[in-house]
Structure formats: C-alpha cells, structure tokens
Amino acid sequence: MAITKQNLLALNGDEAVAYAVKQSDVDVVSAYPITPQTIIVERFSEYVHNGEVDTEFVCVESEHSALSMCLTASATGVRVFTASGSAGLALMHEILYVTSGARAPVVMAIVNRALSGPINIHCDHSDSMVERDAGWIQIYVENSQEAYDSIIQAFRIAEHNDLLIPTMVMLDAFVLSHTLESVNVLPDETVRKFVGTRRIPLVRGHRGKLVPFKLDPENPITMGPLDLYDYYFEHKRQQEEAMQIAPRIIKEVHDEYARISGRKYGNGLIEPYRLEDAEIATVCLGSTAGTTKTVVDQLRTKGIKAGLLRLRTYRPYPVQDIVNALENVEAVAVMDRSHSFGAHGGPVFHEMRHILYEASIHPQIVDYIYGLGGRDMPQTLIHEIYRDLQKIVKTKRVEKPIQFIGVRE
Amino acid sequence: MTSEQKGWKEIPIAGVCWRPATDYLTGDWKTLKPVRDKEKCNKCLICYMFCPDGAVTWDPEIEDIGFNLDYCKGCGICAVECPKKAIEMVHE
Amino acid sequence: MASKWKFTTKDLAEKPEILMSGHRACAGCGPAIVYRQILKATRGPIIATNATGCMEVVSTIYPYTAWSIPFIHTAFENVAANAAGIETALKALKKKGQLKYDHVDVIAFAGDGGTYDIGIQALSGAAERGHDFLYVLYDNEAYMNTGIQRSGGTPHGAWTTTSPAGRVIPGKPEYKKPIADIMVAHGIPYVAAASPAHWRDLITKARKGLEVNGPAFLHVIAPCPRGWRYDTSKTIEITRLAVDTCVFPLWEAIDGEYALSAPSKVIALKPERKIPVKDYLKVQGRFRHLFTPEFEHVIDEIQQIIDRRWKRLLKKCDMA
Incomplete structure (x- = not known):
C-alpha cells in the first residue's frame, strides 16, 4: 500500500487530538473542560457548531x-470519546474501573497534569500513573503528531473484538497541549476507512441465545x-486475558497505520533510540523523550555510547520488548515524572526493576524523579543523568538508587 | 465452590447475566401462604397490582387469578389489601 | 398535557412482566411494587438503568437477572448521566439511520441515596441539559441497602442507624429535602409525586413521564418493611396513610404548573378528611421512640412541618 498524501497543518497537541476525533466518525463525545485539556473540547465544540461533524456532543x-x-x-453500541486530565481524571477514577469491567471501548485523551495539592496546572504524570491499574490501555505520546496518530489508532485498538479495552492516550500538558507543531494529517476518507464502523461481538445472554453485546431492545441483556465472590474473579481474569492479547493488536494496528501514513513509533509498544550498541540508557515516557534524543545525539558525537528507551505503551506493559531492548545496556536510568511517596522510587522504576529480576540481564539501574508540577527538564539535567550513568558503569555500583533531579535543596 | 460453577473461558464477558431470575425460586422464603376464597373473589386484580413479586398470576384464557407459590414470599399485602377480604394468609 | 393512554386493570395484567419474578427483594418490598407498577406504563421499546441500591442488587444477582428489557448498572451517583449516555447514543444511532425503532424510551431508577444525596449533581446536570428520559426516585427514606442509614430524604425524627433514637437526640434532627420541588425549579417539563397505593395515578404519571419530551422526574414513596419497622403486609396501607395525612401529597407539575392529584385534591377540598400525622407515625417502628413523654413534642413538630408544607403546596396549586 502506498503512503497516502497528507496535509501539513500547524496544530498544538490538543488541536491534533480534536482533529483526529473529528475524522474518526465518533458518535458521542461527552466531556468536561479542564486546563490544559480545554482546547480539545473547545475545538470540538467548534466542529459541532459549524456543522463539520455529526457527532452528538x-x-x-x-x-x-x-x-x-x-x-x-x-x-448502547456506538463509538465514544472523552478527554480529561489531572483532577478530572481523578474524579473519573471510580468509573474508569467500571468502564474497563464493562468492556466498554471508550477512547480518552489525557493531557497529563499534576494532581493537587497545592493546585498546579502543569505537566507531570501523577494523574495517569495512579490509573495504570484501572484496566485501561495506556499510550504515552512524544509529540503532537503522535497524539494525532495515536488517537486514530486507539479507536481500532479499543474496539477490537478480542480486546474491548478502553484506551487512554496521554500527552504532556503545555509542552505538547499548547505548543504549535507541524502535524501531518491524513485525508478524512482515509481515516474513516482506517477506523471503520464499530463492530459488536455476540454474547450469550439470559435468554440462552447469542445476541449482540449492547443495550438493544430487540435482544435484551443485563x-x-x-x-460476588463466585464469579467476580472470573470476570477479572477475562480482562487480564484481553490485556495479554493487546500487545499483538496494538502492534498490528500501529503497523497498518504506518503503512498508510509512513509514520512509525518503534514497534508501537516501545521506541528504542540508538540502543543497539548502547552501554548506558535512559528510560522515559512522553515529551521528555524528544529532549533526550537530542542529548543522546550530542553524546554520540563525543563517542559516548548512549541510548534511550521510550515506553509508548505502558499498559499492557511490554515486558519482553523492554528486556530485549536493554539487552546490551550496562546501566539504566529511569526517569519518573511522578512519585509514589514512601515507596522505593517512582512507578516506572518499580516495574522496570521488577521485570529485570527474572530476566537474563541485570544492568545497574537508578531512578530519577523529575519534572513534578511542570518543572523544566533541560538538556543540562539530562546530561547530568548520563554522566551519572557513566560513573556507575565505571564504578560498577549505584550509590543512590533514587534521586530527585531539578529540585532545589 | 461447586463443580457447577463455570470457568472464565465459559462465561460471557463483562458480567452479562446468563440466567433469568425466574430460574431462582424465592417461594421457600415464606412461612405464610395466601389462600383465596373463590366465592368472595371478584377478580378485581388489586392483589395483582400490589404484589411485589409478580406472584399473583392472571390467566386471560380462563379469566382467573392464581398464586405462583414458587415466587410468593408470603408478605401478606394481598390479604390486607383485598377489598373483598377474599385472601387469607395461612401457615404452609 | 394529558396522556391519551387509557387502560384497564386487565390490560395491565396481560402485559408481560418486565421485572421478572425470582428477584430477591425482601418480602413486602415497597420499591418492588413501585417498579412493577411503573413498568406497566411502558409504551414500546425501552432501556433501563439503575443506580446502585437495593433494587439494583436484588434484581441482578449474577448470573441471574430479573430484567426482561435491556438494563445497565454502573455506579451509585451517576444514574442520570448513564441515562443521558443511553439517550445520546440512541440519538446518534437514529441520526445515522441505524436505530431499528422510531423511538426508544429511557428510564432511570434510583433510591433516595442516589438522588437526594450522592446523585444530585448528575441528576441536576442531566435535567439542565434536557435529556429525554424518565427518572424514577423510589424513596424508602434511608440507605436501606447498606442497613438503614439516614439520607437527605429521611424525615425529621425518624430512627436510622446513623440517626439513632438516643437519650439526647431522638432520631434525625434535620428535615426531608424537598427534592421534587428542586426538580420543578430546574424548569423540566414534568415532575410528579406518586404513591403505589394509588396505582392508577402512579401508572398514569409514569406514562406521562415517558411521553413527555425532555426530562421527567417521578418521586414515589416506597416503604421498606425492614427499615421502617412494620409488618410486611402493611406496605400499601402505609403509602395510603402517607397520602391521607398529607405527609406525602400527590401532585404533578407540568411545565412548572403545580396541580394536586385526585387523592390529595379531595383532602384540599374537604380538609376534615386530613388524618393526623400521628396515625402515620404510630404504625412504624422507626418513630416508636417519639411516643414517649420525653419526646412526644417531636410529633407536634412533625405535624407542624407537614401542615406548613401542605399549605405551601396548596398555594402552589392555587388552592389555598
């Protein structure tokens, strides 16, 4: 299949999301504004009020x-979308679990913002990290282009009949949400064809026959x-099974999309950057990967074998992909943009170290909590992390496994 | 857990129910059951309207009411509300 | 607005049961009667949603369901939003020509906890946005599902496990929130108060609520034998007393215009028919502590509240 000719638009991350939703034949959008997600709902309101979509908003x-x-x-059987972040996502917390338990393939954009208190409107990942156990697929994007591409993919992933897993796409507050970028957009009909119409699987209801899995007066289901304790566990086990299948589906959708758009994000689950021969590497999520890639390039010109592993899909957690990607790395620095108070490091660090326990590789590993409440993560600080890694490789020991970087003493 | 209980591969997703409540008989909850005096009953169906359990039945073929004791919980509302005092609650 | 629908009792009895037998409501359950009656008012395809609460629990204990129509429960405080979601999806399907029916009714059920208290935000929002659905509040005047805790709908003086009949404080110190008036104030097209004792009136009101375009709110008194502490056979008798004492007058407000319904209109026209509140209280164990020399003044207080509210209602109905 040939790559489709595309339009280059100047869009910020929120606008890119709204544009993707506009093209994805969404039936119902229901949302509440919260900074810095507001532009998504504002733009979408304009589409509705100007008659550019027939979505019920x-x-x-x-x-x-x-x-x-x-x-x-x-x-009820239709395609839906919502968007939120920070306190708004926290207010949804209860319903996140109900949604995944109900196997409702809702797609949601999250503009990552710090949780109060004190109240703060800027970026960190504390809002979505606490929801990693809610049974949703989580995709973290690096830039606005990827936000656009990932929203379109998310409908295909969530609604896949082997999955039926609600999916959230995370983009960083302000750095992505409010910053203009050049974004390539596919023609409307190409997107429409890619997302298709929502297909509804069959379930066996209380009348004993197979009926569509939706609220339908013709074939009523409850x-x-x-x-209770006799079946709840079985239903949770089913959810885990769907999550086990999800990596394959996410990759397939990603690859199919790549064929029409020409854009790839690693394998859809992880994006290794100059990792093949890297001795030291950082691991991060979101827009920080962009800055880090620049730092890696700078280090490489000095002959330092630095690399980066960006986690794109955080749920399901791509265990084997991560292990394979870090195979030759001697020291790894995890960058956590949220913190679990009183725990041994941030959530990304926890899981990274945890999977290495049973892996055949055991690089030195260190955690950096950074960027809370929108604190800038400049190149100089990332250089500092790589310098620490070089030291760790040299001394073969981690002096301080958990560090806070960019905070004043 | 009994062997009748199904495994996760066998049940519908998302907790969709697969048995009608009518399979679950609540009739054994009761200690009193309604008995109707057919002479007094004028088939006004007040008992039908006030039964919490749908245990008062109406058969349009024979135009008569009945009690489905498989579901009747013996609350006695029908006996209290019957305008003809045609229903008595008696020990089972 | 008058419904064109006429029905006989036989018509209702010959309509299939939407709430199937085999549900696990307690013997003598008021809400179960209310549900059965309301579901006799349906006019075609319908989808139901229920807030967390007694009736949700007893009607859908997995793997069983007592619902013969499409039904969904998600949480406690969001049933109005759930109804709004269904209604909006139906609109979207219709717009695309993918709805098999000309119209599908949407009905939301919730108890007093899910309505007066935790659910009022979602309810208020859905009412303001004008979604086309019928919201049924089955008011058993406390959190019965969790074991009889007070709610915004619990009346003054009533015993509950969180407003106990103590030596110092005799039951609930606060007053019942005028929830239906709050809903009228939203400017929605139909609000009504109904009692299952007056089932014809209740079923007609449910039908009107389904027929109206936009949000309709039906407030139904639904006694709980366990929580109100009375014999299971007295459920209907109590809902009749509630009307005859003007504790729970029957009325409807069409586009904000209040009008008394027949059973209460009779009392308005012949005030001597109004029964003292004491007669309503004394048949319920939850008020037993008030029948003591120490606390009988509370009964007078309750009578005063009821009289005041009744007077205000008469004014709203232009019958003062």
Whole structure:
C-alpha cells in the first residue's frame, strides 16, 4: 500500500487530538473542560457548531458524568470519546474501573497534569500513573503528531473484538497541549476507512441465545450486575486475558497505520533510540523523550555510547520488548515524572526493576524523579543523568538508587 | 465452590447475566401462604397490582387469578389489601 | 398535557412482566411494587438503568437477572448521566439511520441515596441539559441497602442507624429535602409525586413521564418493611396513610404548573378528611421512640412541618 498524501497543518497537541476525533466518525463525545485539556473540547465544540461533524456532543457538569455518559453510550453500541486530565481524571477514577469491567471501548485523551495539592496546572504524570491499574490501555505520546496518530489508532485498538479495552492516550500538558507543531494529517476518507464502523461481538445472554453485546431492545441483556465472590474473579481474569492479547493488536494496528501514513513509533509498544550498541540508557515516557534524543545525539558525537528507551505503551506493559531492548545496556536510568511517596522510587522504576529480576540481564539501574508540577527538564539535567550513568558503569555500583533531579535543596 | 460453577473461558464477558431470575425460586422464603376464597373473589386484580413479586398470576384464557407459590414470599399485602377480604394468609 | 393512554386493570395484567419474578427483594418490598407498577406504563421499546441500591442488587444477582428489557448498572451517583449516555447514543444511532425503532424510551431508577444525596449533581446536570428520559426516585427514606442509614430524604425524627433514637437526640434532627420541588425549579417539563397505593395515578404519571419530551422526574414513596419497622403486609396501607395525612401529597407539575392529584385534591377540598400525622407515625417502628413523654413534642413538630408544607403546596396549586 502506498503512503497516502497528507496535509501539513500547524496544530498544538490538543488541536491534533480534536482533529483526529473529528475524522474518526465518533458518535458521542461527552466531556468536561479542564486546563490544559480545554482546547480539545473547545475545538470540538467548534466542529459541532459549524456543522463539520455529526457527532452528538454533550458538555456535562463533571468528569464523573462525562465518563458515565461515555460508558453507557458505548454500551448502547456506538463509538465514544472523552478527554480529561489531572483532577478530572481523578474524579473519573471510580468509573474508569467500571468502564474497563464493562468492556466498554471508550477512547480518552489525557493531557497529563499534576494532581493537587497545592493546585498546579502543569505537566507531570501523577494523574495517569495512579490509573495504570484501572484496566485501561495506556499510550504515552512524544509529540503532537503522535497524539494525532495515536488517537486514530486507539479507536481500532479499543474496539477490537478480542480486546474491548478502553484506551487512554496521554500527552504532556503545555509542552505538547499548547505548543504549535507541524502535524501531518491524513485525508478524512482515509481515516474513516482506517477506523471503520464499530463492530459488536455476540454474547450469550439470559435468554440462552447469542445476541449482540449492547443495550438493544430487540435482544435484551443485563449489564453491570452484582457480581460476588463466585464469579467476580472470573470476570477479572477475562480482562487480564484481553490485556495479554493487546500487545499483538496494538502492534498490528500501529503497523497498518504506518503503512498508510509512513509514520512509525518503534514497534508501537516501545521506541528504542540508538540502543543497539548502547552501554548506558535512559528510560522515559512522553515529551521528555524528544529532549533526550537530542542529548543522546550530542553524546554520540563525543563517542559516548548512549541510548534511550521510550515506553509508548505502558499498559499492557511490554515486558519482553523492554528486556530485549536493554539487552546490551550496562546501566539504566529511569526517569519518573511522578512519585509514589514512601515507596522505593517512582512507578516506572518499580516495574522496570521488577521485570529485570527474572530476566537474563541485570544492568545497574537508578531512578530519577523529575519534572513534578511542570518543572523544566533541560538538556543540562539530562546530561547530568548520563554522566551519572557513566560513573556507575565505571564504578560498577549505584550509590543512590533514587534521586530527585531539578529540585532545589 | 461447586463443580457447577463455570470457568472464565465459559462465561460471557463483562458480567452479562446468563440466567433469568425466574430460574431462582424465592417461594421457600415464606412461612405464610395466601389462600383465596373463590366465592368472595371478584377478580378485581388489586392483589395483582400490589404484589411485589409478580406472584399473583392472571390467566386471560380462563379469566382467573392464581398464586405462583414458587415466587410468593408470603408478605401478606394481598390479604390486607383485598377489598373483598377474599385472601387469607395461612401457615404452609 | 394529558396522556391519551387509557387502560384497564386487565390490560395491565396481560402485559408481560418486565421485572421478572425470582428477584430477591425482601418480602413486602415497597420499591418492588413501585417498579412493577411503573413498568406497566411502558409504551414500546425501552432501556433501563439503575443506580446502585437495593433494587439494583436484588434484581441482578449474577448470573441471574430479573430484567426482561435491556438494563445497565454502573455506579451509585451517576444514574442520570448513564441515562443521558443511553439517550445520546440512541440519538446518534437514529441520526445515522441505524436505530431499528422510531423511538426508544429511557428510564432511570434510583433510591433516595442516589438522588437526594450522592446523585444530585448528575441528576441536576442531566435535567439542565434536557435529556429525554424518565427518572424514577423510589424513596424508602434511608440507605436501606447498606442497613438503614439516614439520607437527605429521611424525615425529621425518624430512627436510622446513623440517626439513632438516643437519650439526647431522638432520631434525625434535620428535615426531608424537598427534592421534587428542586426538580420543578430546574424548569423540566414534568415532575410528579406518586404513591403505589394509588396505582392508577402512579401508572398514569409514569406514562406521562415517558411521553413527555425532555426530562421527567417521578418521586414515589416506597416503604421498606425492614427499615421502617412494620409488618410486611402493611406496605400499601402505609403509602395510603402517607397520602391521607398529607405527609406525602400527590401532585404533578407540568411545565412548572403545580396541580394536586385526585387523592390529595379531595383532602384540599374537604380538609376534615386530613388524618393526623400521628396515625402515620404510630404504625412504624422507626418513630416508636417519639411516643414517649420525653419526646412526644417531636410529633407536634412533625405535624407542624407537614401542615406548613401542605399549605405551601396548596398555594402552589392555587388552592389555598
């Protein structure tokens, strides 16, 4: 298949998301504005009010209702989208679990913003990291182009009948949400064809026959029962099974999209950058990867074998891909843009170190908590991390496994 | 857990229910059951409207009411509300 | 607005049961009667959603369901948003020509906890946005599902496990929130108060609520034998007393215009028919502590509240 001719638009991350939603034949959008996600709902309101989409758009009174509406709209068989971040995502917390448990393939954009308090509107990953156990697929993007591409892919992933897993796409507050970038957009019809129409699988309901898995007066089913110790566990096991299949589907959708757009993000799960022969590497999520790639390039010109591993898909967690990517690395620095107070490091570090325990490789590993509440992560600090890694390789020991970088003493 | 209980591969996803409540008989909850005096009953169906359990039945073929004791929980509302006092609650 | 629908009791009895037998509501459950009656008012395809609460639990204990129509429960505080989601999806399907029906009704059920308290935000939002759905509040005046804790709908003086009949504080010190008036104030097209004792009135109101375009709110008194502490056979008797004492007058507000319904109109026209509140209280164990020399003044207080509210209602109905 030939790469489709595309239009180059100047869009910020929020606009890129709204544009992708506009093209994805979404039936219902229900959302509540929160800085820095606001532009998504504003742009989409304009599309609705200018007659550019025929989506039913509902401005609700809270994020809790936004997701509650999306959940039952999805259960009625249509394609839905919402967007949030920070406190808004926290207010959805309860319904996130209900949505994944109901196997409602809701797609949501999260503009990553710090959680209060004190209140802060800038970027860190504390909002979505706490939701990593909510049964959703999580995709973290590096730039606005990827935000656009990932939203389109997310509909295909979430609605895949082997998955039916709600999917959230994360983009960093302001750095991506409010910053203009050149974004290549596919023609409307190409996107429409790619996302297709939502297909509904069959389930066996209380009348004993196979019926569509949706709220349909012709074939009534009951969703969301009181599920006690005799079957709740089985339903959770089913969710895990779908998550086990998800990496394959995410890769397939990513690859198919790459064939029409010409754009790839690693293998869809992880994006290794100059890792093949790297001795030292950082691991990060989101826009920080962009800055880090520049630093890696600078180090490489000095002959330092530096690399980067960007985690794109955080749920499901791509265990084997990560292990393979870090195979030859001697020291790894994990960059955590959120913190688990009182724990041994941030969440990304936890899982990274955890999977290496049973792996055949055991690089030295260190955690850097950075950028909380939008604190800048300049190249100089990233250079500092790589310098630490060089020292670790030399001394073969990690002096301080958990460090806070960019914070004043 | 009994062997009748199904494994995760056998049940529908998302907790979709696969048995109708009518398979679950609540009739054994009761200690009292309604008995109707057919002479007094004028088939006004008040008992039908007030039954919490749908245990008062109406057969349009024979135009008569009945009690489905498989579901009747013996609350006694029908006996209290019957305008003809045609229902009595008696020990099972 | 008058419904053109006429029905006989036989018509209702010959309509299939939407809430199937085999549900696990307690014997004498008021809400179960309310559900059965309301679901006799349906006019075609319908989808139901329920807030967390007694009726959600007893009707859908996995793998069983008592619902013969499409049904979804998600959480406690969001049933109005859930109804809004279904309604919006149906609109989207219709726009695309993918809805098999000309119209599908949407009905949301919630108890007093899910309505007066934790669910009022979602309800208020959905009402303001004008979604086309019927919201049924089955009011058993406390959190019965968790074991009888007070709610915004619990009346003054009532015993609950969180407003106990103590030596110093005799039951709930606060007053019942006027929830239906709050809904009228939203400017929605239909609000009504109904009692299952007056089932014809209740079913007609449910039908009107389904027929109206936009949000409709139906407030139904639904006693709980366990929580109100009375014999299971008295459920309907109590809902009749509630009307006859004007504790729970029956009325409807069409486009904000209040009008008394027949059983309460009779009392308005013949005030001597109004029964003292005491007669309503004394048949319920949750008020037993008030029948003591120490606390009987609370009964007078309750009578005063009821009289005041009744007077205000008469004014709203132009019957003062």
